[in-house]
Amino acid sequence: MQQLTMGAAREAQTESMPAHTVRQWLREPLLHFALIGSLLFALDHFLVSRTDDPHVIVMDQAVEDEARRVFAAARGREPDADELRALRQVWLDNEILYREGLVLQVDRGDTAIRERVIFKALSLIDAGVKLPAIDDQTLRAWFEKRRDKYDEPARFDFEEAALAGTPTESDIRQFVADLDHGVPGDSRAGLRVFKGRPQSNILQSYGEEFATALAGLPVGQWHSLQSKTSWHAVRLIGYAATQPADYDLVRGPVLQDWKDAVASEQRTAAVRALASKYQIVSASRE
């Protein structure tokens, strides 16, 4: 309800403002912060006000619908009137137990309940996240700041003929000589085939020295290469150079990433806003 009011106010406001000014406002993080903060305080008030009268239990249509659904799932048919009455009574009994349990604070110290409540609260925050409108120019600028993430990386196709255990440099050099004389690549501990591996993968898994050497290998010949941990008998099969990303082709993923990033910022801001309600005391750690 509060959310609708805020939305209506925003619509009313935008009608009287120039379009570019509106867009600037909608991109303004402080506005998002204020909107979410308002929503959360409203939500908080709503929840608190509900708990003001914990002795009122409302059995509405949702209860009956859920009872019907559970019964149908278990029995494969709709409950009759008596069964429905019994189910409503079960729900009521459980709700009373639930309320009593909360009064007794049996949820305290139960990590499963804590996690579930956290997840639900976060979901409420997520539901309140309102992404600002974004035009193509702004999105393109956002993309340009991160374009290396979207570039098609250099990719390598290569094979490794493996030896058992941790072979020495001389073991590998001898093996490479054997491979050059026609010994099959899978003749010893097996052949590993790597296709389309991005350069970042080579760097992360084998190290810079290996990646540089691999990029310089002639195609189709076995070589001994040293990675950050061991020696390898390697043959480059193919190489594709880096291709700069074409914004028009990657616009969809870019837009999704932008949405995720902004939503994440707003989610964090919202939680931090709630933190202002609490006095945070840091206990010293041993």
Place this chain on the structure above:
Amino acid sequence: MKSSMISRNSVATAVAAAIGVGCAVVAPAVAVAAGKTPGKYVSGDFHNHTTCSDGSISMQKLVDKSIGTGAPFGLDWFVQAGHGGNGNRNCTLVEDASLATPAYPFIAGKGPTTTWQSSPTPVTPKGDVSGSTPNRNMWRWQSIQEFQYPVIEYLNALKSTPLFIGLESVVAGHEHTSMSVITGQIPLALDSALLPSAPPYAALGNATALAQWEYCFDRGDTDTSRGAANAWNCAVPGSANQADASWSGTAQKLIPAGGAGTGIRGHSKTVEALKWMAAFHPNGSYYVPAHLERAGPFNPDGNNGFNVEHLRNFNNAAPDVAFGFESQPGHGASDARGEYTVRRNNIAGVQTDSVGGTTYGGTGVYASQLGGVWDALLGEGRNWWFFASSDWHNRGSFGPDDTRTSQDFYPGEYQRTYTMVRNGADKLRPQSIVDGLRTGNAFASSGQLIDRLGFIACVSYPGLAARSNAAVEALAVAAATNNTDIDTAGCATMGEKLRVRPGAEIVISIVLRDPSGANIAPYTFDNPSLLQINLHRPVNEPLLDHVDLIRGLVSGYRTPGAADYSGEWPRNTNWLRADGTTPADLSGVPAAAKNASAAVIKTFSGASPWTPVISSVDGTSFLKMTYRVPAVSASQYLRLRGTNLPPAVPFETDASGNPLADIYTNAVDRAMLRIPCTIAGTNVPPASPTYTARNINGCPLHLSTANGSSPIAGQRAVSFDVAAWSDLWFYSNPIYVEVQGGQVVAGVK
């Protein structure tokens, strides 16, 4: 079966273990090939929880989920095993009418979280008073003996499913162990029993032996009542008992004092527990340390983890009872896989990591590290087997019927241990299942990566005794396609040993089934871990990438007290560094905890060819592969591992295909998250209501967002159940090869 000493010399020279526990080295009674009773590989789970301890659902719901008709997880056998100690909730009460049975009907307003004293028929717990009315705790011995066992026996008969009751013991001197004593449970008379049409159910058998063990040896059971009317005495034949300083005359059991030396005294008590099992229930019990890296290294002044010497002490004391470990823990979907984390345990005032700091592809460092603790034990020729269990408690952020989870998987949902159970024409029974576990003829698989395995080694000599690859492959194909093993002279399978002459050639055939189609993961989007290397493969359609054949040499049992008998795995950043890397070699690992000879000797994959073969039994597709080890001169073992992840997958596997630390997918430290999960999808469900379909086509909302210094900060990252479903492994138990005149493989007959 008869036990014998491995060698007179080894016993004569045995001295007290480093921490004061003297253990004779006794060979276990393990069957070998020839004249085997027919059996099948059957999947099960022996570590899971209900509300009677700290689980979230009733016994009936857990059984129904795990093994019930129509349950998606389809286990073949099931052991319900909550914590030792006590609890105030009555897990025999069901949640709703769908779980009601004639003997245990649904009672409105009562459920599995109702306390014993508030139950429809109020129960006053026996023994020493713990807690206060109306929430008094019941000692586990009583709940097992009087309430939980009868439910299990009743459901066993009602559903015609092999169920029995076990325990996750809270271990004196250590953390936890999955165990059971099956004596008395599920008697043959149950086969023809008429079940009542209304409460109560009077059990035909009993779990009194297990209840007594729990009273006598579980650290959490501090009751001193001797089990009330049971009047138990916990003396162990041949032990000090009353002469032990820890003996309580009132309780008639060992009650070690706290404070300095707690771990040492506790471990001694636990070795007594194993001796008790070996003395009274030699074939009717098992003892398998659970998530044994989680609580950190052994703490002489507290109750933390297990070092390699403790596993040796257990196996020495009761080789037919303590025959393996759960180095692949449950809790696979939690924010810290397996609940293994850095700085988890306070030991002597210092925050200390779980051993290894985290899991590696879901498996603890003791078994996942090539050449590590498991290889050290196998390198002795011990019967020490690998198992995996669910450790089911709850679904984390979700309700129990949701297909998503941020904490635990149900038994059989993710991990399955397949065990050869030789029941012939008989039904599955607790004894045949425990006998199967003891043999080590078993393998464990996560995410339904494989569901059949024939792993066979045959000896070949030049001339008439030569064996072709095709001949051995045919045996393995027959075994795997019929879901059984082999019974052929000159051949052995998992948990067995092959005796050969020096210079023999070993022909190893592996036939396995990577089930086609989808597994039971709820996610249909592309596996984000594989997307890093440009591979598009749905999370719920994993494909076996490769199989590693691992070999290690056997050098004989270590002598208790010797320098290479005891040794702690490098702790904290001496193993798992702040950046998530680990040492390049095992030079920092003490001799006791490693086997430097262990290595991958062959990797099979589509490129290092395996060959498809269609089953003549059911038309499904299997893969077969064969390798020959030439001219063996030393006793050794062969084991397998396999995965859906190729080598060199960033933050998952290294360049040699070894699993990397799971710290990169553990949401407990979001700054360490590294693998983005950004597929938006079109049907990603909200947090609630409960979601029961298995078709989620985008990254679910409960995944954590990386933060801090993570290079993907701000992006949703692979974590929780998506991390587990993306990273699948299987592990086989070993086949031993004993070379005549060489090192005896003493742990297997």
